[in-house]
Amino acid sequence: MTLTIGQTAPDFTLKTQDEKEWKLSSFRGKNVVLLWYPLDWSPTCEKENCKLSVDMPLKGNDVVVVGISRDSTWSHKAWKQHFKISHDLLADPMLEVTKQYGLVHPAQFISHRATVIVDKNGNVALCEIQQNTGAERDWAPIQACLAKLA
Numbered sequence: 554m555t556l557t558i559g560q561t562a563p564d565f566t567l568k569t570q571d572e573k574e575w576k577l578s579s580f581r582g583k584n585v586v587l588l589w590y591p592l593d594w595s596p597t598c599e600k601e602n603c604k605l606s607v608d609m610p611l612k613g614n615d616v617v618v619v620g621i622s623r624d625s626t627w628s629h630k631a632w633k634q635h636f637k638i639s640h641d642l643l644a645d646p647m648l649e650v651t652k653q654y655g656l657v658h659p660a661q662f663i664s665h666r667a668t669v670i671v672d673k674n675g676n677v678a679l680c681e682i683q684q685n686t687g688a689e690r691d692w693a694p695i696q697a698c699l700a701k702l703a
Contacts (some may be wrong), residue, residue, distance in 0.1 A: 555655050562671040566649045567621070567643040570629035574669040575619065575643055578675065584702045585671040585694065586618045589656050591663040593624040593632040593642075597689055602632075606639040615673065616699060619643050621650070624665055658686060664689055670698050678702055 556562075566576040577585065588605075590598040602620055621643045624632075631640035643650075651657050651664045658665050666683035668690060679698040683690050 556677050558677055560677050561675055563653045565576050567645055567650060568626050569641045570624050570626055570633050575641060579615050582673050583615050583617045584699060587669040588620050589664040589667040590620055591686060592622055592624050593628045597687055599636060601689055602638050603636050606637060613688055613703060623646055623648055637655060652686055668695055672702055
């Protein structure tokens with residue numbers, strides 16, 4: 554599936570690092586930033602998730618940020634505690650939601666490094682796939698999209 558700007562984002566429910574259910578449609582009225590990343594405990598993923606917690610490049614009262622990878626809830630919990638990550642991490646171990654969003658990496662059983670912003674009405678406002686999975690994502694288009702949605 555290819556996401557298009559303006560379409561209703563596919564709803565989903567995944568478990569957080571604390572084994573709590575996190576449902577996308579529960580956040581209507583907020584701009585939700587879904588940050589897919591390949592794996593916990595990898596250098597670029599660590600850098601990005603720590604940056605979000607320290608520098609907070611994606612902030613706002615109406616912004617919810619979550620990370621999504623195929624890692625387990627227990628891996629997410631340990632990783633979040635170890636690096637003091639402030640946002641929730643969602644476990645998609647069989648890449649079911651990742652497939653629904655068309656973000657499975659073709660070469661490996663991981664996701665692309667990708668960003669999807671779902672606006673307050675539940676529509677896709679941004680969908681960017683990082684072509685170089687090992688490189689940090691470009692935060693500027695994400696920040697620009699959030700500024701337009703504010």
